[in-house]
Amino acid sequence: MSSEARAPARSYLFAPGGSEKLLERVFAAGSDAVVLDLEDAVPEGEKDLARRLVAERVAGRAGLRGPEVHVRVNAPDSPRVQEDIAAAVHPGLGAIRLPKAEEPALVQAVSRWIAQAEERRGLAAGSVRLDLTIETARGVARARELAACDPRVGRLVFGQADFLADVGAEAGPEGLETLYARSEVVIAARAAGLLAPLAGAHARLRDPEGLRRTAQAARRLGFGGMSAIHPEQVPVIHEVFTPTAAEAERAQELLRAYEEAIAAGFGAARLPDGRFVDRPIAERARRTVLLFAREQEERA
Amino acid sequence: MSSEARAPARSYLFAPGGSEKLLERVFAAGSDAVVLDLEDAVPEGEKDLARRLVAERVAGRAGLRGPEVHVRVNAPDSPRVQEDIAAAVHPGLGAIRLPKAEEPALVQAVSRWIAQAEERRGLAAGSVRLDLTIETARGVARARELAACDPRVGRLVFGQADFLADVGAEAGPEGLETLYARSEVVIAARAAGLLAPLAGAHARLRDPEGLRRTAQAARRLGFGGMSAIHPEQVPVIHEVFTPTAAEAERAQELLRAYEEAIAAGFGAARLPDGRFVDRPIAERARRTVLLFAREQEERA
Amino acid sequence: MSSEARAPARSYLFAPGGSEKLLERVFAAGSDAVVLDLEDAVPEGEKDLARRLVAERVAGRAGLRGPEVHVRVNAPDSPRVQEDIAAAVHPGLGAIRLPKAEEPALVQAVSRWIAQAEERRGLAAGSVRLDLTIETARGVARARELAACDPRVGRLVFGQADFLADVGAEAGPEGLETLYARSEVVIAARAAGLLAPLAGAHARLRDPEGLRRTAQAARRLGFGGMSAIHPEQVPVIHEVFTPTAAEAERAQELLRAYEEAIAAGFGAARLPDGRFVDRPIAERARRTVLLFAREQEERA
Numbered sequence: 001m002s003s004e005a006r007a008p009a010r011s012y013l014f015a016p017g018g019s020e021k022l023l024e025r026v027f028a029a030g031s032d033a034v035v036l037d038l039e040d041a042v043p044e045g046e047k048d049l050a051r052r053l054v055a056e057r058v059a060g061r062a063g064l065r066g067p068e069v070h071v072r073v074n075a076p077d078s079p080r081v082q083e084d085i086a087a088a089v090h091p092g093l094g095a096i097r098l099p100k101a102e103e104p105a106l107v108q109a110v111s112r113w114i115a116q117a118e119e120r121r122g123l124a125a126g127s128v129r130l131d132l133t134i135e136t137a138r139g140v141a142r143a144r145e146l147a148a149c150d151p152r153v154g155r156l157v158f159g160q161a162d163f164l165a166d167v168g169a170e171a172g173p174e175g176l177e178t179l180y181a182r183s184e185v186v187i188a189a190r191a192a193g194l195l196a197p198l199a200g201a202h203a204r205l206r207d208p209e210g211l212r213r214t215a216q217a218a219r220r221l222g223f224g225g226m227s228a229i230h231p232e233q234v235p236v237i238h239e240v241f242t243p244t245a246a247e248a249e250r251a252q253e254l255l256r257a258y259e260e261a262i263a264a265g266f267g268a269a270r271l272p273d274g275r276f277v278d279r280p281i282a283e284r285a286r287r288t289v290l291l292f293a294r295e296q297e298e299r300a
Numbered sequence: 301m302s303s304e305a306r307a308p309a310r311s312y313l314f315a316p317g318g319s320e321k322l323l324e325r326v327f328a329a330g331s332d333a334v335v336l337d338l339e340d341a342v343p344e345g346e347k348d349l350a351r352r353l354v355a356e357r358v359a360g361r362a363g364l365r366g367p368e369v370h371v372r373v374n375a376p377d378s379p380r381v382q383e384d385i386a387a388a389v390h391p392g393l394g395a396i397r398l399p400k401a402e403e404p405a406l407v408q409a410v411s412r413w414i415a416q417a418e419e420r421r422g423l424a425a426g427s428v429r430l431d432l433t434i435e436t437a438r439g440v441a442r443a444r445e446l447a448a449c450d451p452r453v454g455r456l457v458f459g460q461a462d463f464l465a466d467v468g469a470e471a472g473p474e475g476l477e478t479l480y481a482r483s484e485v486v487i488a489a490r491a492a493g494l495l496a497p498l499a500g501a502h503a504r505l506r507d508p509e510g511l512r513r514t515a516q517a518a519r520r521l522g523f524g525g526m527s528a529i530h531p532e533q534v535p536v537i538h539e540v541f542t543p544t545a546a547e548a549e550r551a552q553e554l555l556r557a558y559e560e561a562i563a564a565g566f567g568a569a570r571l572p573d574g575r576f577v578d579r580p581i582a583e584r585a586r587r588t589v590l591l592f593a594r595e596q597e598e599r600a
Numbered sequence: 601m602s603s604e605a606r607a608p609a610r611s612y613l614f615a616p617g618g619s620e621k622l623l624e625r626v627f628a629a630g631s632d633a634v635v636l637d638l639e640d641a642v643p644e645g646e647k648d649l650a651r652r653l654v655a656e657r658v659a660g661r662a663g664l665r666g667p668e669v670h671v672r673v674n675a676p677d678s679p680r681v682q683e684d685i686a687a688a689v690h691p692g693l694g695a696i697r698l699p700k701a702e703e704p705a706l707v708q709a710v711s712r713w714i715a716q717a718e719e720r721r722g723l724a725a726g727s728v729r730l731d732l733t734i735e736t737a738r739g740v741a742r743a744r745e746l747a748a749c750d751p752r753v754g755r756l757v758f759g760q761a762d763f764l765a766d767v768g769a770e771a772g773p774e775g776l777e778t779l780y781a782r783s784e785v786v787i788a789a790r791a792a793g794l795l796a797p798l799a800g801a802h803a804r805l806r807d808p809e810g811l812r813r814t815a816q817a818a819r820r821l822g823f824g825g826m827s828a829i830h831p832e833q834v835p836v837i838h839e840v841f842t843p844t845a846a847e848a849e850r851a852q853e854l855l856r857a858y859e860e861a862i863a864a865g866f867g868a869a870r871l872p873d874g875r876f877v878d879r880p881i882a883e884r885a886r887r888t889v890l891l892f893a894r895e896q897e898e899r900a
Binding site for chain 1: 639640641642643644645646735736737738740741761762765766767768769770771772776777779780781803804805806
Binding site: 476 | 780824865
């Protein structure tokens with residue numbers, strides 16, 4: 001999986017699958033990943049056209065540098081999802097994004113359809129990742145099963161706006177209304193050994209401060225990135241989900257203290273400033289240092 | 301179920317089953333539902349008297365306009381619950397309220413006893429709803445199973461005071477101590493397709509501001525109504541759980557935008573003011589518009 | 601179990617198993633329990649030495665007054681845990697503390713090893729309690745199973761620092777990032793009928809105000825005590841987790857009102873100041889009164 005070779009994507013910028021112009025522009029907006037959308041952003045009458053455009057676009061990216069390429073297909077219980085997958089899977093595709101994940105059995109069916117498409121295209125089995133959007137009460141209630149139901153599942157995404165609507169809730173100023181659901185998604189992802197999950201898009205445009213607060217709260221909770229619905233959101237997302245040089249330095253201090261402790265035969269250490277470090281804390285520090293280094297390198 | 305024919309009740313006003321006077325007055329206090337109590341409010345020695353009074357009262361309401369009639373029976377593991385059900389089920393009864401729901405098997409047993417009583421009274425099978433109060437750690441831990449264990453289950457209620465006592469907790473100023481439990485109840489109810497759940501009563505009397513804040517937090521989280529222990533609480537509960545004209549208007553705008561998007565073949569729309577609407581959001585808006593319209597009509 | 605005979609411990613002070621000096625001093629610091637550590641605080645090369653020191657120390661405490669004696673062993677999947685248990689179990693041992701609890705099957709294996717050690721030492725079966733630290737996403741995800749998987753399990757502990765590191769989270773000012781996990785641990789413990797769980801240590805030293813806030817939040821949520829990594833933390837922990845005379849008095853009022861209500865045949869009561877009391881609330885009040893009385897007595 002590409003997630004092994006490079007830092008996990010922090011930003012996922014959406015483009016409507018039916019718009020030739022936006023399908024081109026989206027690649028130049030600087031996001032770590034793009035999501036070419038065959039679902040909500042495509043009118044009923046244009047689904048076939050969009051599938052053709054998306055298929056061309058994905059195939060055309062094979063071997064190129066640039067953002068990871070993902071395709072959002074229609075919901076797993078829709079009659080379209082199989083055709084969407086057949087159109088999307090090409091060399092160059094990083095992942096299928098599946099909305100409204102609720103039933104592990106349907107996720108497994110989607111994974112088999114991806115496997116068939118991989119085979120037809122001569123791709124290695126398992127080369128296309130499957131990312132699941134949890135955006136309903138049923139999805140949250142089964143998040144742990146969904147995260148663990150198929151080895152292809154790589155990342156969970158929390159779809160906040162649809163979740164709120166599904167349970168009849170509204171977000172208050174501090175987001176307490178989704179704290180349970182967001183925490184559950186983080187724990188389900190981690191318990192299954194997946195990448196840190198993604199937060200859903202900040203729905204309000206031209207609101208960098210609101211976006212920054214939302215992204216910071218998501219990062220503190222254990223999310224690793226965020227969807228974007230406009231290029232203007234990408235820099236703010238990167239700012240929040242990239243460790244700063246100071247954070248990397250502090251993580252490096254923890255790592256150093258931990259490695260000295262291990263060399264001395266201990267399993268944990270306390271730094272002069274009072275910070276404590278054991279194996280899990282050292283591993284998080286190592287991820288921070290790595291993420292910082294990779295970002296430096298990729299931006300170079 | 302009556303919940304199909306009219307808007308789901310927002311307020312549930314309790315009356316002690318042993319008090320002839322209060323059993324009469326409670327119907328005139330303006331609540332959407334009344335709960336005639338055979339449990340805590342009835343002393344041991346008066347359980348038989350209370351059953352007779354409640355039975356008469358329920359039977360006497362058949363066919364009348366006015367609040368839905370519910371009866372709270374004793375806990376499912378009490379030897380009294382079967383007799384309570386036998387006394388409560390009459391034409392005119394909307395629902396049995398079961399306290400301390402913890403074990404799906406006991407809930408199913410209660411549902412069978414209700415079915416037997418329905419048959420004896422010549423009521424259609426399933427006409428009496430079963431509402432479950434979740435008010436212990438075990439109840440929260442099994443909330444999803446409880447919500448889905450029997451088709452008669454219609455609404456969950458979160459009993460905050462007893463839950464806090466059961467786990468040895470106390471509510472702080474923001475209610476964070478019950479956020480997990482309240483969120484779980486909302487998700488369990490929605491995942492099982494039940495009505496929006498009810499918040500437990502605000503225990504402090506003559507505290508309209510505290511009641512309003514509690515009710516607003518509950519509504520934001522996805523609750524659809526609240527218990528009341530005094531008639532003075534009913535207007536505040538209605539104020540909070542009824543959409544305002546402005547909210548109904550905003551919901552109407554979302555619906556209009558969504559319907560135009562669908563007509564144009566899209567699955568979602570963004571309004572000029574930046575709001576986004578897809579199917580789940582449109583469905584919530586439709587519930588808001590409907591609720592507003594019904595309340596207008598019922599108040600007319 | 602000792603928890604029946606005396607008030608459940610509020611403070612658990614750690615001492616490194618390899619330090620003869622600290623293993624002696626820790627008993628005099630005034631904590632309700634001490635935890636002699638064979639895990640993180642002991643370097644690899646000193647594990648055998650530490651086992652000998654801890655074994656002597658535990659055996660030497662048999663029959664003495666003073667804090668409960670607990671031993672933290674290495675993680676359940678480590679090759680050392682069996683030897684750790686064999687060394688730790690002696691008359692005088694209150695409990696084995698197991699870190700990184702994730703798999704019920706491993707917890708059951710640990711419990712069997714304790715049973716074998718009890719038999720070898722001529723201890724009554726089940727006399728050594730098993731306390732589980734939940735400190736990973738997998739541990740939180742299986743907390744309910746872990747709490748209920750073996751009758752020897754007596755108390756859960758939430759390891760906040762490692763949990764945050766495991767899910768890649770950081771604690772914000774209000775601790776919202778662990779609210780789900782902490783709530784789950786409280787509910788899992790209570791649903792399984794265990795003692796109120798323990799909060800992990802406050803990692804920052806010389807920070808009595810931060811410690812007090814953390815401990816107060818833990819207590820409000822339903823925790824019954826806290827780990828300590830320095831003797832200076834013990835008095836603050838005791839202050840927070842001991843009912844005050846005023847709290848005991850208020851609890852006594854509730855109990856009195858409840859008992860009068862029961863005597864009059866009622867199941868619940870409302871006090872003149874508006875407070876409501878039913879059985880679960882009375883039981884919590886009874887625990888408060890008992891805890892206050894026992895503390896008074898033990899301090900006498």
